[in-house]
Amino acid sequence: MEEALRKIGGLVNNAALWAAFTGLLAVKTESVRKSLERANDPTEIYRLQGELKMIRYMEGLRELANGKH
Numbered sequence: 001m002e003e004a005l006r007k008i009g010g011l012v013n014n015a016a017l018w019a020a021f022t023g024l025l026a027v028k029t030e031s032v033r034k035s036l037e038r039a040n041d042p043t044e045i046y047r048l049q050g051e052l053k054m055i056r057y058m059e060g061l062r063e064l065a066n067g068k069h
Helices: 002-007 015-038 042-059 061-065
Strands: none
Touching: 002 061, 015 042, 042 061
């Protein structure tokens, strides 16, 4: 995992790239939240919650890659 985190340094430490990436994550978060509000099936709710959890993980990649976790 350490090697993989080092490889994403170009993304997480480049302000323009990181801003674009987090902007994309924000759009996806809003989409998933809207879907979650409409979901009735427990399996779909669980899947959408998993998506939100993964988005939160990706939002924390900068700190993780820079050893600030």
